[in-house]
Amino acid sequence: xxxxxxxxxxxxxxxxxxxxxxxxxxxxxxxxxxxxxxxxxxxxxxxxxxxxxxxxxxxxxxxxxxxxxxxxxxxxxxxxxxxxxxxxxxxxxxxxxxxxxxxxxxxxxxxxxxxxxxxxxxxxxxxxxxxxxxxxxxxxxxxxxxxxxxxxxxxxxxxxxxxxxxxxxxxxxxxxxxxxxxxxxxxxxxxxxxxxxxxxxxxxxxxxxxxxxxxxxxxxxxxxxxxxxxx
Amino acid sequence: xxxxxxxxxxxxxxxxxxxxxxxxxxxxxxxxxxxxxxxxxxxxxxxxxxxxxxxxxxxxxxxxxxxxxxxxxxxxxxxxxxxxxxxxxxxxxxxxxxxxxxxxxxxxxxxxxxxxxxxxxxxxxxxxxxxxxxxxxxxxxxxxxxxxxxxxxxxxxxxxxxxxxxxxxxxxxxxxxxxxxxxxxxxxxxxxxxxxxxxxxxxxxxxxxxxxxxxxxxxxxxxxxxxxxxxxxxxxxxxxxxxxxxxxxxxxxxxxxxxxxxxxxxxxxxxxxxxxxxxxxxxxxxxxxxxxxxxxxxxxxxxxxxxxxxxxxxxxxxxxxxxxxxxxxxxxx
Numbered sequence: 001x002x003x004x005x006x007x008x009x010x011x012x013x014x015x016x017x018x019x020x021x022x023x024x025x026x027x028x029x030x031x032x033x034x035x036x037x038x039x040x041x042x043x044x045x046x047x048x049x050x051x052x053x054x055x056x057x058x059x060x061x062x063x064x065x066x067x068x069x070x071x072x073x074x075x076x077x078x079x080x081x082x083x084x085x086x087x088x089x090x091x092x093x094x095x096x097x098x099x100x101x102x103x104x105x106x107x108x109x110x111x112x113x114x115x116x117x118x119x120x121x122x123x124x125x126x127x128x129x130x131x132x133x134x135x136x137x138x139x140x141x142x143x144x145x146x147x148x149x150x151x152x153x154x155x156x157x158x159x160x161x162x163x164x165x166x167x168x169x170x171x172x173x174x175x176x177x178x179x180x181x182x183x184x185x186x187x188x189x190x191x192x193x194x195x196x197x198x199x200x201x202x203x204x205x206x207x208x209x210x211x212x213x214x215x216x217x218x219x220x221x222x223x224x225x226x227x228x229x230x231x
Numbered sequence: 232x233x234x235x236x237x238x239x240x241x242x243x244x245x246x247x248x249x250x251x252x253x254x255x256x257x258x259x260x261x262x263x264x265x266x267x268x269x270x271x272x273x274x275x276x277x278x279x280x281x282x283x284x285x286x287x288x289x290x291x292x293x294x295x296x297x298x299x300x301x302x303x304x305x306x307x308x309x310x311x312x313x314x315x316x317x318x319x320x321x322x323x324x325x326x327x328x329x330x331x332x333x334x335x336x337x338x339x340x341x342x343x344x345x346x347x348x349x350x351x352x353x354x355x356x357x358x359x360x361x362x363x364x365x366x367x368x369x370x371x372x373x374x375x376x377x378x379x380x381x382x383x384x385x386x387x388x389x390x391x392x393x394x395x396x397x398x399x400x401x402x403x404x405x406x407x408x409x410x411x412x413x414x415x416x417x418x419x420x421x422x423x424x425x426x427x428x429x430x431x432x433x434x435x436x437x438x439x440x441x442x443x444x445x446x447x448x449x450x451x452x453x454x455x456x457x458x459x460x461x462x463x464x465x466x467x468x469x470x471x472x473x474x475x476x477x478x479x480x481x482x483x484x485x486x487x488x489x490x491x492x493x494x495x496x497x498x499x500x501x502x503x504x505x506x507x508x509x510x511x512x513x514x515x516x517x518x519x520x521x522x523x524x525x526x527x528x529x530x531x532x533x534x535x536x537x538x539x540x541x542x543x544x545x546x547x548x549x550x551x552x553x554x555x556x557x558x559x560x561x562x563x564x
Binding site: 158187191196 | 361362368369370371372373374375377
């Protein structure tokens with residue numbers, strides 16, 4: 001047996017689903033929206049411009065506009081100017097393979113001895129809870145839609161969220177808050193969470209689907225919803 | 232001494248210290264490790280099993296009794312209650328359980344009696360309070376597991392245990408030393424669970440067990456109704472990955488009505504040397520490894536008001552100690 005497989009096998013077995021991706025989130029700072037990647041409050045990762053495939057602003061009337069051309073790329077942030085009821089971004093992380101030498105951002109047919117491989121697609125949206133229409137689905141491949149009206153939400157309240165994949169509720173999506181797992185969606189695609197503290201709320205949902213393509217074993221799609229609860 | 236100590240076993244069954252299944256929330260297993268409310272050793276958890284989930288439990292309780300001169304040479308020395316349980320989540324708010332006890336009881340000079348006791352069946356109905364009362368949902372987030380959860384349960388035993396067992400001298404064992412009760416016993420209760428301050432869980436339970444009289448080949452006997460009020464406080468002392476350690480303390484109140492036995496005139500008569508009120512304190516630890524949980528505890532009466540305590544050797548409240556062990560797991564289908 002190839003001894004390089006042993007650590008790779010161990011890594012494959014213990015590799016948690018949450019490790020598939022870092023957090024991707026949007027914050028509103030003054031008149032700008034700031035897209036960041038990594039761990040909020042911790043280490044930030046660079047955002048590759050080529051991987052940012054789409055940025056869509058939805059206004060209060062539901063009209064969509066493309067914000068990607070006006071994006072300003074910095075080493076570890078991307079900023080957008082404008083006013084949106086909801087700002088959504090799609091970041092295609094590409095293909096990843098876990099090999100005896102570690103994780104590589106390459107499809108499995110471009111590496112040797114891949115024991116695990118996946119394609120990562122991340123969708124994030126910032127919702128202005130006070131804006132009309134902000135809570136409606138944007139129509140991304142995967143997204144989290146608030147069922148509860150976020151407008152009156154305050155610390156200690158609970159809110160229900162629905163996870164949609166291709167517009168349909170999905171059961172079994174792994175949901176995390178600030179990168180900490182909090183549960184799975186039920187058959188209606190819903191999960192109910194408490195506002196632990198006022199301020200920025202970052203909730204993500206991940207769905208893994210077996211695809212067995214030449215590039216990857218699995219497709220991992222992640223949706224993140226970000227909104228503010230007033231202090 | 233007419234107090235049937237082995238009736239405790241059924242009540243334990245009703246209490247269902249469902250350990251792992253205090254953590255049935257999907258967040259708890261397979262994603263974040265054992266999160267959510269803690270479980271006690273004796274006090275019931277009000278959480279029900281997830282739908283289509285099997286639950287398995289083994290439990291043992293060993294009671295060692297203080298001996299008295301007046302009871303010589305027939306002091307009851309120890310009772311060991313073993314219980315195997317299988318549960319199934321019919322709905323997120325309804326679980327069905329089967330219990331099969333196996334008991335070992337030793338009485339000085341009379342020997343040891345052992346064997347399967349009465350099987351029992353229990354239905355557990357779960358609901359919660361989250362902006363109003365509602366049935367337990369299909370899945371709950373870690374946040375939802377912090378809500379008040381309640382359950383109401385009913386149970387009945389199926390009298391399959393032996394009722395004509397004989398001791399070393401060839402005489403029939405007293406009813407409380409027999410394997411089964413001969414007739415069904417009916418149980419009912421309510422339980423509540425609440426997480427607070429993050430790592431603490433309160434569990435409370437009120438339950439009762441009613442015994443139908445039974446005509447043995449040597450007497451007609453009815454065990455006294457039992458009423459229990461259990462309270463437990465569980466603290467999550469450690470939790471990382473699939474591992475978790477809880478420490479817990481419980482106060483268990485037990486009120487025993489007098490047993491009855493048919494007299495020479497054919498009337499059921501309340502018996503002396505039976506019944507009373509006992510308060511137990513217990514402490515324990517519960518360990519989790521993913522879906523598997525093991526609990527250990529020790530229990531001792533700190534108050535007892537037995538009706539004729541001086542004559543009730545071998546009764547609840549007169550133990551030197553009780554030791555408890557439980558092992559449980561769940562399997563999703």
